[in-house]
């Protein structure tokens with residue numbers, strides 16, 4: 001074969017390329033289907049921009065991982081990145097010094113003073129999740145979303161979400177806006193950056209984006225200033241990302257707005273992903289009830305009725321394998337976040353040109369038969385039985401759910417542990433049954449192979465399905481009520497409880 005051709009892919013129209021073929025929604029399914037015709041690497045163009053799709057993990061490890069020095073940029077998002085975010089959202093930044101600076105600050109922000117300090121937050125909120133399931137069984141999905149939001153809110157702003165519902169409404173509004181504006185095709189200027197050369201009068205979208213920036217800055221800025229005020233009154237004694245940034249503001253060389261956006265970004269990137277994974281667990285529990293039974297017997301045998309804590313993670317290999325399997329089987333970010341290639345490159349027999357947008361189809365990678373045996377099947381045992389056992393770090397290995405190389409998710413350890421404690425607590429306390437689906441008149445089957453069962457585009461979750469989460473016994477329901485009652489009595493000191 002002659003070398004150095006372009007990666008194969010569907011032939012598109014002149015100028016428009018394949019823009020009319022690529023579906024605007026759930027594109028990871030379409031990209032996987034293309035793989036059946038063209039192989040694991042596929043390329044095409046969209047209005048002049050080259051796009052490379054990676055459907056197999058080993059290619060992503062090579063390109064986005066080993067060659068990270070040139071594959072770590074992001075496509076240029078003029079509307080959402082340059083104007084709406086004023087380059088303060090690190091997730092949209094091209095690779096370079098500004099990104100490195102903000103990623104370093106982000107790491108610093110997540111660095112807890114005390115080992116295990118987040119465990120208390122995660123366990124308190126997981127207890128609240130089980131309590132909510134008891135008292136609001138009709139709100140199964142909402143209870144899980146509330147869990148993830150309350151957790152990130154407490155870590156980011158050092159106080160409980162309860163009683164601060166207005167904040168949650170504002171933050172979710174800001175997330176909704178930004179999500180809306182990054183959708184493919186949302187703004188022509190993102191496909192044709194030359195339009196950014198137009199003067200304001202011919203580019204009314206610019207004003208619109210700047211207003212969005214102002215609105216979001218008021219929300220995130222207000223929350224960050226409030227932390228500063230509470231710190232000065234000696235009123236933030238718990239874990240708090242924002243307080244940590246204020247304390248190091250000079251050393252980290254951050255202006256006030258950057259601090260506000262770093263904490264806001266943690267919320268944007270961390271809440272929907274965490275709840276998305278816990279919700280995919282619900283789908284797995286309905287489709288593979290025997291795995292939940294095995295996990296529960298393991299817990300009962302080892303913990304003797306006690307509710308699981310994060311410190312039990314290594315003693316519960318099947319449960320930990322189950323959580324890892326959730327991260328593989330139902331990735332919350334199925335098409336990753338696009339990377340961009342900074343220089344011409346060659347790979348295998350192919351030429352990949354500078355500026356190519358590289359999409360890691362994480363969902364296809366996780367369902368690739370050459371990588372995993374029977375990938376369609378939810379099977380926790382594929383992760384157990386290794387001699388070294390499973391620990392917190394191994395939750396992050398063997399799959400691609402947290403992305404790649406220099407853009408790998410900086411919140412992955414926190415996210416994986418939050419997903420773990422929520423899932424094992426739910427298994428410990430509740431039976432999960434499918435409810436009758438009104439259209440089919442059969443028990444719901446939220447099969448992830450059907451695009452109809454997915455909600456969301458960048459950050460996803462299973463579309464809501466009828467499910468019942470019922471306490472497994474009156475003793476377990478009582479234990480949850482008792483635990484929550486004693487935690488609530490601690491008031492603001494709730495997260496200071498020594499982890500027993």
Ligand code: HEM
Pocket residue numbers: 090091092103106265266267269270271273274277331332333336337338339401402403404405406407408409410411412414415416419
């Ligand atoms: C189970 C939960 C989570 C999942 C599945 C997840 C997944 C991902 C993925 C796939 C990416 C894209 C990586 C790439 O471009 O290659 C990403 C990026 C990111 N994540 Fe997460 N994430 C989770 C939780 C979190 C949490 C809790 C935080 C913050 C506290 C967070 C913060 C971020 C940030 C800031 C980025 C952008 C990094 C960059 O552009 O350099 N994530 N995440």
